[in-house]
Amino acid sequence: MYRYDEFDRTLVKERVAQFRGQVARRVAGELTEDEFRPLRLMNGLYLQLHAYMLRVAVPYGTLSSRQMRMLAHIARTYDKGYGHFTTRQNIQYNWPRLGEVPDILDDLASVEMHAIQTSGNCIRNVTSDQYAGAIAEEIEDPRPWAELIRQWSTFHPEFSYLPRKFKIAVTGSPHDRAAVKVHDIGLDLVKSEAGEIGFRVHVGGGQGRTPMIAMTIREFLPKAELLAYLEAVMRTYNRLGRRDNLFKARIKILVHETGQEKFRAMVDEEYALMQGESPIEVPPEEVARIVAYFAPPAFERLPDADPATDRLAAEDRDFAAWLRRNVKAHRAPGYAIVDISLKPIGGVPGDATADQMDLVADLAETLSFDELRVTHEQNLVLPHVRKRDLPELWRRLKAAGLATPNMGLASDIIACPGLDYCNLANARSIPIAQKLSERLADQALQEDLGELKIKISGCINACGHHHVGHIGILGVDRKGTEYYQISLGGSADENTSLGEILGPSFTEDDAVEVVDKILGLYRELRENGESFLQCYRRVGARPFKERIYGAH
Amino acid sequence: MALIRHGLPAREDFAAVGSEDALPEGAVIVPFARYRAEREALLARNAPLGVRIEPGERVEELSDDLPRLAVIALAFPQFKDGRAFSSARLLRERLGYKGEIRAVGNVLRDQIFFMSRVGFTAFEVEKDKDAAAFAETMAEFSQVYQPSSDRRPTVLALRQGARMAAE
Numbered sequence: 001m002y003r004y005d006e007f008d009r010t011l012v013k014e015r016v017a018q019f020r021g022q023v024a025r026r027v028a029g030e031l032t033e034d035e036f037r038p039l040r041l042m043n044g045l046y047l048q049l050h051a052y053m054l055r056v057a058v059p060y061g062t063l064s065s066r067q068m069r070m071l072a073h074i075a076r077t078y079d080k081g082y083g084h085f086t087t088r089q090n091i092q093y094n095w096p097r098l099g100e101v102p103d104i105l106d107d108l109a110s111v112e113m114h115a116i117q118t119s120g121n122c123i124r125n126v127t128s129d130q131y132a133g134a135i136a137e138e139i140e141d142p143r144p145w146a147e148l149i150r151q152w153s154t155f156h157p158e159f160s161y162l163p164r165k166f167k168i169a170v171t172g173s174p175h176d177r178a179a180v181k182v183h184d185i186g187l188d189l190v191k192s193e194a195g196e197i198g199f200r201v202h203v204g205g206g207q208g209r210t211p212m213i214a215m216t217i218r219e220f221l222p223k224a225e226l227l228a229y230l231e232a233v234m235r236t237y238n239r240l241g242r243r244d245n246l247f248k249a250r251i252k253i254l255v256h257e258t259g260q261e262k263f264r265a266m267v268d269e270e271y272a273l274m275q276g277e278s279p280i281e282v283p284p285e286e287v288a289r290i291v292a293y294f295a296p297p298a299f300e301r302l303p304d305a306d307p308a309t310d311r312l313a314a315e316d317r318d319f320a321a322w323l324r325r326n327v328k329a330h331r332a333p334g335y336a337i338v339d340i341s342l343k344p345i346g347g348v349p350g351d352a353t354a355d356q357m358d359l360v361a362d363l364a365e366t367l368s369f370d371e372l373r374v375t376h377e378q379n380l381v382l383p384h385v386r387k388r389d390l391p392e393l394w395r396r397l398k399a400a401g402l403a404t405p406n407m408g409l410a411s412d413i414i415a416c417p418g419l420d421y422c423n424l425a426n427a428r429s430i431p432i433a434q435k436l437s438e439r440l441a442d443q444a445l446q447e448d449l450g451e452l453k454i455k456i457s458g459c460i461n462a463c464g465h466h467h468v469g470h471i472g473i474l475g476v477d478r479k480g481t482e483y484y485q486i487s488l489g490g491s492a493d494e495n496t497s498l499g500e501i502l503g504p505s506f507t508e509d510d511a512v513e514v515v516d517k518i519l520g521l522y523r524e525l526r527e528n529g530e531s532f533l534q535c536y537r538r539v540g541a542r543p544f545k546e547r548i549y550g551a552h
Numbered sequence: 553m554a555l556i557r558h559g560l561p562a563r564e565d566f567a568a569v570g571s572e573d574a575l576p577e578g579a580v581i582v583p584f585a586r587y588r589a590e591r592e593a594l595l596a597r598n599a600p601l602g603v604r605i606e607p608g609e610r611v612e613e614l615s616d617d618l619p620r621l622a623v624i625a626l627a628f629p630q631f632k633d634g635r636a637f638s639s640a641r642l643l644r645e646r647l648g649y650k651g652e653i654r655a656v657g658n659v660l661r662d663q664i665f666f667m668s669r670v671g672f673t674a675f676e677v678e679k680d681k682d683a684a685a686f687a688e689t690m691a692e693f694s695q696v697y698q699p700s701s702d703r704r705p706t707v708l709a710l711r712q713g714a715r716m717a718a719e
């Protein structure tokens with residue numbers, strides 16, 4: 001994992017001191033709420049329905065045990081004993097008091113964390129693949145590049161007042177777990193025919209009100225040019241992105257209104273002009289310095305299979321289910337990647353209590369080389385676990401309610417905070433997630449349904465990624481009542497697609513029934529072990545519309 | 553309204569002139585549209601001249617005239633309109649402008665640090681108190697990650713320097 005040096009540490013501390021001053025000015029009445037707003041928004045502090053909400057950055061979703069313990073401490077000391085992991089791989093606290101926020105930031109700084117640029121019209125926390133550095137298929141670990149982008153984007157003087165927020169995701173694997181094509185900029189590490197590794201650059205993806213899939217504007221960008229090229233994209237956007245209409249201000253609108261070829265030419269022109277102006281260059285030694293922090297841990301040489309683990313799997317169905325669903329193949333023999341489900345049946349997706357966080361920290365420290373990940377699907381990951389430790393790990397997770405064997409299944413639901421917390425919401429997201437989870441709880445049923453991504457947003461801002469859910473659920477407001485619109489066929493992986501709206505919306509209870517019916521129809525229609533998504537892509541929307549709304 | 557120039561409270565010595573106003577004697581700052589329309593006459597005046605540029609206007613269009621302009625005032629109709637941050641960098645880094653770049657309009661104290669990094673050297677702030685806090689706000693950050701028009705040594709360069717010294 002990356003560790004701060006004196007420069008990183010200084011900057012984060014100075015940011016806390018600056019924010020402390022800003023809070024003091026607010027409390028003293030020198031700043032009105034209107035004047036304070038842009039300042040707090042640069043630091044992840046929102047004013048929600050009932051209280052302030054503080055969003056803490058988990059850069060590219062990576063945490064150490066020490067950091068996780070601090071997150072637990074903050075939940076206990078300043079909040080109501082829990083935190084909420086988000087689809088941006090961050091954590092949010094829903095009940096901090098304004099006066100205490102600088103203290104929280106101080107605590108975070110002590111473990112090399114911060115809330116910098118977790119909100120506001122700036123470059124947000126960079127996200128990445130939660131299995132980086134552990135999964136076998138990886139071309140190269142994306143995290144050093146994500147860290148480089150983190151530093152470059154932190155307090156960028158030119159790009160801190162963009163037309164709108166800006167999200168960058170980086171992945172290093174052919175199978176895309178970082179949803180790069182629904183980000184403002186998505187970067188894939190790819191290998192050229194000459195065997196050189198560089199970036200494929202996608203620009204202009206996004207969700208929200210106008211979901212769009214990013215366009216590829218550069219097939220192969222040499223690594224050394226990454227930051228300079230990003231500056232060219234950012235400058236093009238900063239100058240030309242729309243500022244007349246909040247809903248058209250994201251880069252996706254600029255890119256799609258301009259067109260792929262023309263936008264690419266504009267960026268290329270800007271990039272060419274920048275060459276004469278000492279563009280940002282990262283010395284190879286600096287890249288090497290950062291890469292060294294992400295060197296693989298000292299894996300033992302182990303036989304790939306562990307007999308005791310296999311024996312328990314043969315004897316215990318629950319353990320076997322957990323292995324099947326929550327444990328993934330690791331690149332090192334004898335090791336495994338373990339997903340920790342934050343989706344207990346009937347629970348609040350992404351919530352973890354302080355005690356759970358402490359336990360996970362202990363497990364990471366003793367069983368996973370002190371490393372943890374947060375996923376954009378609102379779960380946690382222990383990336384490097386010896387297979388022989390799996391039985392013990394499972395028992396301890398199970399005792400804490402963290403071993404629900406549902407990764408990738410129907411009850412692994414993404415849901416935004418919705419109307420329970422968020423003042424932009426049309427409808428609640430959490431209760432419908434809970435009802436669906438309970439309805440689909442049966443393990444045999446879930447496994448029979450197979451890979452299924454249900455994603456729920458409480459409003460068109462799409463924090464719950466409903467556009468890219470195999471089944472997407474969107475809260476809408478119909479004459480002051482909460483309704484839910486259902487869409488089918490979305491996906492956020494390397495074959496990204498946007499869901500199609502099924503038809504008129506439903507009440508909460510009806511929506512649960514409708515999802516049930518959709519899944520029933522899928523079971524009737526599927527052929528040769530097709531997943532829900534494959535089946536939907538084959539048969540299209542029609543049979544589902546007919547089943548739900550009747551044939552007309 | 554208070555003017556800060558090169559970090560110090562300064563006396564306003566330019567008159568901001570609208571598109572229709574009669575030109576007073578002495579130094580003036582005129583809107584870009586007026587400058588375009590009355591360029592010859594304005595340049596022929598024997599007084600320092602400034603041009604005010606709105607966020608959507610392209611500084612590149614001024615490139616040939618820049619040596620003759622004492623002030624480029626980049627407007628912030630709203631503090632959150634950040635286009636002038638790019639304009640300032642382009643003026644300094646691409647167009648080689650050496651004169652005063654002034655931030656005018658809805659300029660917040662908490663933006664001054666970034667503004668000075670991209671090449672602004674003067675700031676019109678709304679509150680006198682904000683002018684007084686200039687030194688404080690500029691001292692809030694002692695390090696920078698990115699190269700910019702201020703040519704401050706970046707963290708990248710400092711790390712590289714430390715590596716070379718260690719060799």
Ligand code: SF4
Pocket residue numbers: 416417418419422423424425426429457458459460461462463464
């Ligand atoms: S999708 Fe809407 S309701 Fe949900 S968190 Fe985002 S803004 Fe709030």
